[in-house]
């Protein structure tokens with residue numbers, strides 16, 4: 001049996017698959033939240049928006065951000081100095097472009113933020129499948145793109161339909177950071193876009209599930225993909241949106257990237273550039289203490305840069321909390337900020353760097 005086939009065969013029965021434990025944990029975590037909130041809905045228990053906001057900030061800042069740092073750290077190791085500098089330059093350039101867009105056209109900036117969350121969730125998820133139980137049922141590039149769109153789309157399209165008022169409230173706060181009252185001009189279209197997104201996403205999800213079934217005869221990787229896709233749709237339909245998104249990134253996206261990293265045992269091939277002159281050669285030292293110190297140094301530098309950028313955005317924004325107070329406004333500010341830094345994460349760290357990038361799969 002091939003390595004992939006073996007992984008597929010045991011995926012649902014045991015965690016003895018590379019990365020299988022992290023995959024299993026991500027599914028269990030979302031299933032527990034889904035069951036808990038389904039029960040809460042039945043008994044009529046409502047979580048206040050302030051508590052939801054606190055959960056979001058805890059999930060996104062305390063739990064998810066460190067993993068984002070690790071992804072860049074891991075990607076920038078063993079790269080030539082010229083690549084590392086080009087990467088950082090492009091990264092900062094796209095951050096500056098996104099910030100400029102938010103000031104000039106905040107509603108378009110909000111749309112881009114949603115797009116970034118969808119792209120990160122979807123394409124990140126696709127590569128996790130590639131590395132773990134395989135994607136034999138996804139046979140063409142458009143079909144892979146569809147799979148990514150549906151997985152990522154679940155994160156934003158399902159809550160727009162399921163929790164329209166909360167979605168609207170936070171969208172308005174996010175625009176208010178840059179232009180107070182800026183969403184009002186397009187708010188009248190919200191019911192229409194909600195319907196279009198609902199029907200469009202539903203159609204794409206059905207197309208993805210049907211096409212995968214036809215191409216795989218309903219076996220192997222298809223079953224795992226279909227079950228996970230349905231789990232995601234149910235999770236975002238039932239768990240209140242702020243909690244759902246705030247815990248999806250640490251408990252699903254990041255945990256599953258851990259599965260991918262664990263499943264990928266070979267380092268990427270040299271990219272033809274001289275890596276010995278890289279700025280992080282300390283990380284390849286034979287002395288594990290030096291490696292640990294080097295890793296600590298890189299992560300501290302990343303952390304200072306990240307919070308420095310957040311502080312700069314805060315100072316530049318006319319109304320950093322969108323007028324929403326620390327908790328609700330904090331969610332709005334952090335969602336915008338994390339989307340700004342996640343844009344290059346997807347575009348520079350992954351699409352520009354397809355061969356070896358952040359979602360590397362041999």
Ligand SMILES: CC1=C(/C=C/C(C)=C/C=C/C(C)=C/C=O)C(C)(C)CCC1
Nearest residue numbers: 113114117167170171245335338339342
């Ligand atoms: C619009 C909207 C939201 C948007 C969240 C976004 C845009 C999150 C982006 C996260 C990213 C890019 C994470 C990367 O690791 C909330 C807060 C869920 C509340 C409901 C309305």
